[in-house]
Amino acid sequence: MKFSKIPSATITRLSLYSRALEELLQEHVNIIASDKLAQKCGVNPAQVRKDLAYFGEFGVRGVGYFVKELLFEIKKILGLNRRWRMALVGIGNLGLALVAHDNFVKQGYEFVAVFDVDPKKVGRRLPSGQTIYHMDELPTVVKDKKIDIGVIATPASQAQATARLLIEAGIKAILNFAPVQIQMPEGYIVENVDFTVKLDNLAYHLTMEAV
Amino acid sequence: MKFSKIPSATITRLSLYSRALEELLQEHVNIIASDKLAQKCGVNPAQVRKDLAYFGEFGVRGVGYFVKELLFEIKKILGLNRRWRMALVGIGNLGLALVAHDNFVKQGYEFVAVFDVDPKKVGRRLPSGQTIYHMDELPTVVKDKKIDIGVIATPASQAQATARLLIEAGIKAILNFAPVQIQMPEGYIVENVDFTVKLDNLAYHLTMEAV
DNA sequence: AAACCCTTGTGCAAACAATCACATAATAAA
DNA sequence: TTTATTATGTGATTGTTTGCACAAGGGTTT
Numbered sequence: 001m002k003f004s005k006i007p008s009a010t011i012t013r014l015s016l017y018s019r020a021l022e023e024l025l026q027e028h029v030n031i032i033a034s035d036k037l038a039q040k041c042g043v044n045p046a047q048v049r050k051d052l053a054y055f056g057e058f059g060v061r062g063v064g065y066f067v068k069e070l071l072f073e074i075k076k077i078l079g080l081n082r083r084w085r086m087a088l089v090g091i092g093n094l095g096l097a098l099v100a101h102d103n104f105v106k107q108g109y110e111f112v113a114v115f116d117v118d119p120k121k122v123g124r125r126l127p128s129g130q131t132i133y134h135m136d137e138l139p140t141v142v143k144d145k146k147i148d149i150g151v152i153a154t155p156a157s158q159a160q161a162t163a164r165l166l167i168e169a170g171i172k173a174i175l176n177f178a179p180v181q182i183q184m185p186e187g188y189i190v191e192n193v194d195f196t197v198k199l200d201n202l203a204y205h206l207t208m209e210a211v
Numbered sequence: 212m213k214f215s216k217i218p219s220a221t222i223t224r225l226s227l228y229s230r231a232l233e234e235l236l237q238e239h240v241n242i243i244a245s246d247k248l249a250q251k252c253g254v255n256p257a258q259v260r261k262d263l264a265y266f267g268e269f270g271v272r273g274v275g276y277f278v279k280e281l282l283f284e285i286k287k288i289l290g291l292n293r294r295w296r297m298a299l300v301g302i303g304n305l306g307l308a309l310v311a312h313d314n315f316v317k318q319g320y321e322f323v324a325v326f327d328v329d330p331k332k333v334g335r336r337l338p339s340g341q342t343i344y345h346m347d348e349l350p351t352v353v354k355d356k357k358i359d360i361g362v363i364a365t366p367a368s369q370a371q372a373t374a375r376l377l378i379e380a381g382i383k384a385i386l387n388f389a390p391v392q393i394q395m396p397e398g399y400i401v402e403n404v405d406f407t408v409k410l411d412n413l414a415y416h417l418t419m420e421a422v
Numbered sequence: 423a424a425a426c427c428c429t430t431g432t433g434c435a436a437a438c439a440a441t442c443a444c445a446t447a448a449t450a451a452a
Numbered sequence: 453t454t455t456a457t458t459a460t461g462t463g464a465t466t467g468t469t470t471g472c473a474c475a476a477g478g479g480t481t482t
Contacts, residue, residue: 005438007438007439008412009439009440010439011411011412011415012408012411012412014411014415015407015408015411015412016392016408018411019390019391019407020392033458033459033460034459034460035459040392041392042392042394043440044440044441044442045459046440046441046442046443046461046462047439047440047441049459049460049461049462050439050440050441050461050462052460052461053460053461053462057460057461059459059460059461060447060448060449060459060460061446061447061448061449061458061459061460061461062447062448062449062450062457062458062459062460063448063449063458063459063460064458064459064460065460077415078411078414078415078418079414079415079417079418080411080414084410084414084417092308093307093308093311093312094308094312096304096308097303097304097305097307097308098406100304101304101305101406103390103406103407104406104407104410107407107410107411109407109410148417149410149413149414149417172417172420173413173416173417174413175406175409175410175413179230179314180230181227181231181251181252181253183253187420189412189413189416189417191409191410191412191413192409193404193405193406193409195309195312195314195315195386195404196226196230196314196315196318196320197223197226197227198386198402198403198404199295199315199318199320199360199386199402200222200223200225200226200229200289200291200318201219201222201223201226201400201402202360202384202385202386202400202402203289203290203291203295203360204222204225204288204289204290205384205400206290206295206359206360206383206384206400207289207290209383209398216468218468218469218470220469220470221469244428244429244430245429245430246429255470255471255472256429256471257431257432257470257471257472257473258469258470258471260429260430260431260432261431261432261469261470261471263430263431264430264431264432268430268431270429270430270431271429271430271477271478271479272428272429272430272431272476272477272478272479273427273428273429273430273477273478273479273480274428274429274430274478274479275428275429275430276430
């Protein structure tokens with residue numbers, strides 16, 4: 001792409017803007033100012049404008065941004081103008097909750113394959129439609145089904161091995177729910193969803209507060 | 212506590228260090244150098260030392276850090292040397308997965324009350340032992356059970372109202388799983404666990420990569 | 423007790439990120 | 453057509469975070 005040095009925090013905020021705009025669209029709001037959008041997302045108005053300025057001039061001076069148009073542009077930037085095919089590894093409580101989560105589909109993400117090692121689970125059909133494959137089938141299934149993103153919901157102890165499998169099968173991006181830091185080779189990305197780290201943050205602040 | 216400005220990223224990393232040290236302790240490793248610890252957590256060695264230096268001198272020059280001792284100190288800093296009482300609001304797929312998640316308990320976090328609005332769910336007993344209360348009971352139950360942390364797993368549309376309820380009941384810290392930005396009054400904290408934002412990050416990077 | 427490791431703790435510089443403040447441009451009113 | 457009004461886009465500024473490089477100091481060996 002053109003100028004590659006976009007702050008990663010900007011990307012995260014674009015995602016928030018996109019969500020806020022989606023909401024505004026529902027409410028039939030046509031035009032929004034950086035002010036209002038910023039407030040909705042809990043950031044500074046100048047930040048909104050600067051974030052957007054990295055990618056172009058989407059607003060009209062003296063007016064604001066056209067909700068529909070801006071949403072379209074942001075989605076294009078983030079790559080949300082297409083569907084993303086995901087594989088889930090690990091059908092525990094969390095895994096089940098994830099495949100059942102309808103928010104993903106709404107956003108263009110769908111689980112097209114799910115894997116586990118438990119023989120009691122393999123072969124079963126989930127309410128959401130997917131049949132559970134054994135991990136051994138991962139390499140071929142991932143290739144056949146053209147998976148874009150791997151989602152790890154295994155126990156921590158198996159997360160790194162799972163990541164390696166996914167990568168060897170050609171997957172470039174991983175969403176990791178296991179509470180470990182996964183080592184990735186150059187050029188591959190992992191994003192961690194880490195409940196306990198967030199809780200620890202809360203615990204820390206509560207502890208400070210009290211002193 | 213000393214009011215020196217601790218970067219919030221430092222707190223997040225302390226949480227990672229704590230987890231890594233816990234693992235090392237299991238493996239009966241007694242001493243660890245900032246080098247190794249950094250590698251395990253995917254950060255710079257100087258960063259580890261600097262993070263720790265905010266809170267004291269825990270290492271021995273020429274040697275490293277005593278795993279057990281450092282873990283103890285970090286846990287004390289984060290406030291993990293006690294139990295934290297949590298309330299969960301919203302018993303959907305995700306909520307169920309969260310109460311069943313044994314990692315929380317291991318870390319000292321426990322769900323001592325769960326709430327929902329669905330009359331079909333209220334009164335039922337969960338496998339993990341909690342009885343589901345109706346939301347109307349939230350104010351009194353939260354006070355009676357001395358809840359420290361509120362966890363929101365409701366649909367996005369109800370998240371803000373839920374947060375307000377929790378705050379009015381005296382809760383200072385919220386972990387939010389709903390995909391909205393929750394507005395909090397001064398002095399209260401919210402941490403967001405946001406799957407789709409993370410996925411959007413992956414989608415963005417995959418999209419860039421391809422160009 | 424001196425010389426030699428080794429790894430911590432930290433001053434400083436560089437990179438990165440957020441915010442301010444205003445010139446700029448579009449629209450509407452006079 | 454001119455003026456007033458409004459909100460964007462952005463250069464300048466301030467603030468924060470990271471990483472380097474090395475002095476400081478504990479441990480070990482001779």
